[in-house]
Amino acid sequence: MIVKINWALVIGCMIIVFYLSSVTLQFPEIDKIDPNKYILHALTYGGLGFLCLRATYNWKKSFIISTLYGILMEINQIFIPFRSASFGDATANAIGSFLGSFVIYFVLTRFEYFKGWKFIIGEKS
Numbered sequence: 001m002i003v004k005i006n007w008a009l010v011i012g013c014m015i016i017v018f019y020l021s022s023v024t025l026q027f028p029e030i031d032k033i034d035p036n037k038y039i040l041h042a043l044t045y046g047g048l049g050f051l052c053l054r055a056t057y058n059w060k061k062s063f064i065i066s067t068l069y070g071i072l073m074e075i076n077q078i079f080i081p082f083r084s085a086s087f088g089d090a091t092a093n094a095i096g097s098f099l100g101s102f103v104i105y106f107v108l109t110r111f112e113y114f115k116g117w118k119f120i121i122g123e124k125s
Contacts, residue, residue, distance in 0.1 A: 006055035013048050014069060021073040024081050041089055042096035045070050049100025062101035067094045 045066055052062035070093025077083040 038092040041092035045096030046100035059105040066097035
């Protein structure tokens with residue numbers, strides 16, 4: 001049951017990201033001048049990476065799923081008016097995916113202080 005809930009959260013997050021990536025911007029110049037958008041990309045895909053980690057119990061699979069989804073969303077933006085694909089955005093997506101999957105997994109499984117926190121990433125039964 002928990003596994004189904006974890007995958008439902010992943011799919012829900014993907015749907016939200018798809019919707020936000022597919023919306024035509026009202027002010028296209030905002031996309032060009034906001035340098036903090038990379039932080040937003042990293043945080044978004046960090047969250048997706050973390051949710052994938054909870055669903056797969058494997059940081060490598062989590063990283064691959066969330067990074068490929070980020071690349072697909074950048075490709076999707078090619079077809080949206082006033083949006084464009086960006087290598088910088090895809091890189092920020094991948095960095096966020098890495099932080100949300102590997103770094104959280106590493107911290108929760110390697111440091112003694114966080115040993116009791118493994119419930120965050122779940123236990124495969």
